[in-house]
Amino acid sequence: MATTTSDLPDVEPSLGFVVGTNCQALRLEAQLTQDELVARLHMLGLRWKRSNLSALEGGERARPALAELVLLAVAFKRPVGDLLSGTGHVRLATHGPSVRLADLRSFLSGGPTPAELEAQLSTPMGDPANPLPPPAERDMARRLGVPISWIFDAAEQQWGHTLTEERDRRVESMSDTTDENRRTRRASMTKQLEVSVQKLVERRQLGHDYK
Structure with missing residues (x-):
């Protein structure tokens, strides 16, 4: 059964919020406790504590690492894209464009770069739409x-x-x-x-x- 993120906020959530929401949904769907999922992750070499998983599921980690996404997907025996289920947009960085979740899933499956990211790269530096970091x-x-x-x-x-x-x-x-x-x-x-x-x-x- 496909995972959904109906609980996502109306504002553009962080990547970590989306992943955490889907992680919790996948875990409950698999009838795993947090301790059981952490044990699976330990077998894969990711030495998380239960507090790390709780922080992710609680939306407290804005940008989880790619390796963590891969290992979570393997632990669930699901595609990485299932951790990015949902509709709407997601923000990948504090200072940067938001991208459609559907486009991001496609990109991770070998599809084209999301149009929002291409547009950001083509925006001249110094333009208000692409300000320099503080x-x-x-x-x-x-x-x-x-x-x-x-x-x-x-x-x-x-x-x-x-x-x-x-x-x-x-x-x-x-x-x-x-x-x-x-x-x-x-x-x-x-x-x-x-x-x-x-x-x-x-x-x-x-x-x-x-x-």
């Missing part, structure tokens, strides 16, 4: 020598949005912030928040999960 993320990625997507992923795991958004939210919440001291406080807050992000990035460099 300086804080660019500088941190350059300093650590990692893809900028890792910085976005770590911040998403930590706060549910970007480092820049978290910094600005905290600075603006300070009651005595003025135009004169805003820049100084942003710089100071960026350094504080980068500590948490760097810890997660370093875990990823060692091959560990963010949790």
Whole structure:
């Protein structure tokens, strides 16, 4: 029986939300407990704890790794596309276009690149539809020598949005912030928040999960 994602929100969900929703549906369909599915994953070499699976099914992991999707599909003895069941669009990255789930499933089966991604690549840099990443993320990625997507992923795991958004939210919440001291406080807050992000990035460099 095909898995559905009728519980997906009206807004464009993250890839992790879609995968988590479908993972839970497939698990219940197979009459597996979370512990039983984790045991299957362990046999395949994915050393997840139950908390990792719970986080995925709860939509707390915005962008699961491709290897995790493959191993989950093998554990269910189902095609990878079943973890992407549903209609509508899904957002693959915090800063990027959303794509139709149907097009994404087709792409993973050897079909053409989703039109939304092709259009994004053809948009000139500097165009409002394709803005440059914020300086804080660019500088941190350059300093650590990692893809900028890792910085976005770590911040998403930590706060549910970007480092820049978290910094600005905290600075603006300070009651005595003025135009004169805003820049100084942003710089100071960026350094504080980068500590948490760097810890997660370093875990990823060692091959560990963010949790």
